[in-house]
Amino acid sequence: MTRTLTDGDRRAIRERYAAERDKRLRPDGNEQYAEPSGRFVNLLDDTYVQAQPRESLDTDVHVLVVGAGFAGLVTGARLKQAGIEDVRLIDKAGDVGGVWYWNRYPGAMCDTAAMIYLPLMEEVGTVPSAKYVPAPEIHAHAKRIATVFGLYDKALLSTGIVSIDWDEASSRYVVRTDRGDTLRARYVCMGTGPLHRPKLPGIPGLQSFRGHAFHTSRWDWAYTGGDPTGALMTGLADKRVGIIGTGATAVQCIPHLSRAAKDLCVFQRTPSAIDARNNHPIDPEWFAGLEPGWQRKWMMNFTTLQTMGFADEDLVMDGWTDISLRIRDRMIEIIKAGGEMGPETLLKAYEDSDDEKMSEIRDRVDSIIVDPRAAAALKPWYRQLCKRPCFHDEYLQSFNNPNTHLVDTDGKGVERIDETGAWVGGVHHELDCIVIASGFEVGTSYSRRSGYDVTGRGGQRLSDCWADGMRSLHGMNVHGFPNLFILGFSQAANQIANVPQNYVENGLAIAAIMSHADASGAVQVEPSQAAEDAWIDFITSVTRGIRGGMDCTPGSYNNEGREMGRREQMNSSGHPGGPIAFFQHLEQWRSTGEFEGLEFR
Secondary structure (H helix, E strand, O other), X not given: OOOOOOHHHHHHHHHHHHHHHHHHOOOOHHHHEEOOOXXXXXXXXXXXXXXXXXXXXXXXXXXXXXXXXXXXXXXXXXXXXXXXXXXXXXXXXXXXXXXXXXXXXXXXXXXXXXXXXXXXXXXXXXXXOEOOOEHHHHHHHHHHHHHHOOOOOOOEOOOOEEEEEEEOOOOEEXXXXXXXXXXXXXXXXXXXXXXXXXXXXXOOOHHHOOOEEEEHHHOXXXXXXXXXXXXXXXXXXXXXXXXXXXXXXXHHHHHHHHHHOOEEEEEEOOOOOEEOOOOOEOOHHHHHOOOOOHHHHHHHHHHHHHOOOOOOOOOOOOXXXXXXXXXXXXXXXHHHOOOOOOHHHHHHHHXXXXXXXXXXXXXXXXXXOOOHHHHHHXXXXXXXXXXXXXXXXXXXXXXXXXXXXXXXXXXXXXXXXXXXXXXXXXXXXXXXXXXXXXXXXXXXXXXXXHOOOEEOHHHOEHHHHOOOOOOOEOOOEEOOEOOEEEOOOOOOOOOXXXXXXXHHHHHHHHHHHHHHHHHHOOOOEEEOXXXXXHHHXXXXXXXXXXXXXXXXXXXXXXXXXXXXXXXXXXXXXXXOOOHXXXXXXXXXXXXXXXXXXXXXX
C-alpha cells in the first residue's frame, strides 16, 4: 500500500537519515575489516573438496580462463560457441560455481529472479523450480554449463595461481600455479569475480574466543548438523549462538539459526531493508511455452525498468523494478503538472518515491515484529539503494521466536570479544559459537583480492597500473597488457542488480575479438593509449546514479562513507547512459568488425 507523506514527514525522515548515518561514520573505512589470520588463517582454503594428487603440467593453451564462476563459465561457453575449442578453466575451488560453490550456508539463495539470474538457461536446458532458487540449484546450473560446453574437460580445479607474466617474445602469458604447473596462454581472461575473498570484522579480541567460530562462506556443517538443503541443524540444539552481521547473507541464514539454536543473539550495527520476497514455483508447462530468445528479452526488460526506462510490461516484477517504476511514474506526474525534465525533476521523483517505499518497509516491520523495541531497532533509516536491498518472508518473523534476541549496537558494532562471548554497551553475552557474516572484500586492491599480480609489457604490474584507479577500454582490455581480458562490470555496464547479464553480453564481444585476431593472424590484441584515455574521459564525464553517495549510511556501495576520490570514482564508473546504453554500444561496436580502439598486431 502506497504511503502518503506530508512535507513534514519528509523533513523528519531526512533528519533521521542524517543522524543514523553520522552514528556509523568511521575514519578507517574499508580498513576496519581484517584479512584472515590466526585461527582464521585457513578461511581461504577449500573445506569442501580435498585436492587430489596429479602430475604438474607444462603446456600451451589458447585461452586460459581464471575463475570458474559465472564469469568464467559464460565466457568459456561464448568462446566455444564461436568455435574456439582450446579453452581451459582454472580455479582454486574444487568445482565450478564461484560464489555458489563457496556459499553453502543455510538458506542461501539469490535475491534476483532465476529467470534472469541463471545465465544461458536456454542453451543448457535449465528449468528453474521457482522465481528465486536456492544455492544448490544455482550450483547445479553452473555445473550444467560446464558439462554442456565441455569446460570440465581441461579444467584445472583445486589449483591456485601464483603468478601471471607476459612474455613478449612468444606473445603469451606464462602462468604458474601452486600445483607446479607452467601454462603458456595466448589469451588470459580474468574472471575472479567481485565477491570471493572473505573478510573479517576488525573486532578486538576476535582471535581470543575459545568457543567455535566460522565464516558463513565456509559453513561448518560438521559442527552445526543439517545440510545446505535446509535440514534442521540439530548440532545447535544446546548451543548459544551469536551471529555478527545483518546483511544479505545473515538475512538468509538467521531464520535457520533461529529454528535450531538454543539461544541466538543477532548483533546488529545497521539493519537491512527487508521487503517481501513472495517466492512462487515456476510452472514447467508455462516455461516450456516461452519463445526462443526469451531470456535476453527478459534480461533487457529487467535492466530497462530497473534503470527507469520504459517498457510495455514488467516481466520480472520484483523489488528492484518496483522502486524504479515508482520513480519513473512520479517523473511523468511532475512533468504533466508543468515540471521540466531534468536532474532536479529526477531527484525529486527519486526522493519522493524512495521516502514512500522505505516508509512502507518500516511499516512492514511494525506489522510483523511483536516487541516494539525490537521493531524500532529493525527499521532501516536510509534510502533503499544505499545498501543492497533484501527480500525475505521469514527473517523478520524470526525475532518473534523466544530464543532469538536482537542485540542492537546503535550503529557502533560489537565492542570486543573475549574468551567466552561478546560485549555490547557494557553487557556481556555468553556464547558457545560465533557465526561471522561480514561478507567479502570490496574496494581493496586487485592483487590483494586475487592473491597474485599480473605483469604486462615491460614488467608493469596490474596493481601499479591501477594504483590510482582502474583503467581500461570497455572494462575489458587494458593498455600495456596485451591479450588480457577483464571479466566484470566496472567501467562498463555497472549492472549490479543482475551481475550475470554483464558476462552474457561481454562474452559475445570477447569471443568476437579473439575470433577476429585468430582469423587475421594477429598474436597481440591491446587497446591504444588514446582509446583507453578517451573511454576513461567518457565514463567519468558524468556522475551517474542517485543512491545518495555521501548522504548514505556507510557501506560497500559508497566506500564505507568515506569521500569518493578519483580512484574510487574510476573504479565505480560506467557508461553515462546506464547499462542498456552500454550493452547497445558494445553490440554495435563488435558488430562492425572494426573493433575501434583495439590494435591487432
